[in-house]
Amino acid sequence: MHLIQIPATEGADGVSPLVRLWPEIAPLLTKAVEASRGVTSLEFEFEELRALRKQLWVIIVEDGEKKITAAGITSLQDHPGGLKVANIEMLGGENMKAWFSLKDQFENWAKNEGRSEVRMFARKGWARELPDYKIRAYVMSKTL
Numbered sequence: 001m002h003l004i005q006i007p008a009t010e011g012a013d014g015v016s017p018l019v020r021l022w023p024e025i026a027p028l029l030t031k032a033v034e035a036s037r038g039v040t041s042l043e044f045e046f047e048e049l050r051a052l053r054k055q056l057w058v059i060i061v062e063d064g065e066k067k068i069t070a071a072g073i074t075s076l077q078d079h080p081g082g083l084k085v086a087n088i089e090m091l092g093g094e095n096m097k098a099w100f101s102l103k104d105q106f107e108n109w110a111k112n113e114g115r116s117e118v119r120m121f122a123r124k125g126w127a128r129e130l131p132d133y134k135i136r137a138y139v140m141s142k143t144l
Contacts, residue, residue, distance in 0.1 A: 001059060001060070001061050001062075001098060001101070001102065002059070002060045002062075002102075003057060003058075003059055003102040003105045003106060004057065004058050004059075004060060005055055005056070005057050005109070006018050006021060006025075006056040006057070006058055008049050008050055008052055008056070009052075016050075018046075018049055018050065018056060019050075021058075021068070022046060024068055025056070025058060025068060025071045026042050026046070028068070028069075028070060028071040028092045028093040029042060029045070029071055029073070029090060029092045030042070030092065031092050032090035032091060032092040033045070033090070035123075036090070040090075045073055045090075048073075048075075049073070053075065054073050054074065054075045054089070055073070055074045055075070055076075056071065056072075056073055057071065057072045057073075057074065057106070058070065058071050058072075059071070059093065059098075059099060059102065061095075068093075069093050069094045069095060070091065070092065070093025070094060070095070070096075070099055071091070071092060071093055072088060072089075072090060072091040072092075073089050073090050074086060074087060074088050074089060074106075075087045075089055076113060076115065083116065083117065084113075084114055084115045084116055084117075085115060085116075085117045085118070085119050086106075086109075086110035086113065086115040086117070086118045086119070087118075087119050087120070087121070088106075088118065088119070088120040088121065088122075089121055090121070091122075096129075097129065100129055100130065103130070106118070118133075119136075120133065
């Protein structure tokens with residue numbers, strides 16, 4: 001299993017890996033977008049990735065052939081008080097529990113990007129799987 005960041009910049013053929021792989025990756029993120037309840041859309045996320053404001057990650061499993069089994073979108077944020085954060089905004093795909101073995105790779109990337117903290121937008125159940133991550137706030141809403 002491998003964690004790979006997918007470049008949004010054009011390759012030698014004039015097409016970015018993001019554009020080439022998006023039809024395969026987008027369905028993996030559909031449930032995460034639906035869980036946002038209208039905050040985002042696949043189209044918006046694709047444009048943010050193309051504009052280099054966000055990063056696309058995939059998990060590839062090699063079982064005879066390489067297969068993308070999961071995907072995630074992250075962003076880097078600089079706060080006015082000096083805090084620099086890597087945000088994990090959405091994840092989707094198969095075999096979630098196996099992904100956690102790759103979190104050190106992402107955290108090392110974040111450190112190399114000058115980040116001092118990783119934040120994750122997730123459902124409550126993810127806290128069980130990530131005991132070294134702390135719940136810092138709750139988001140409350142009321143449908144009107």
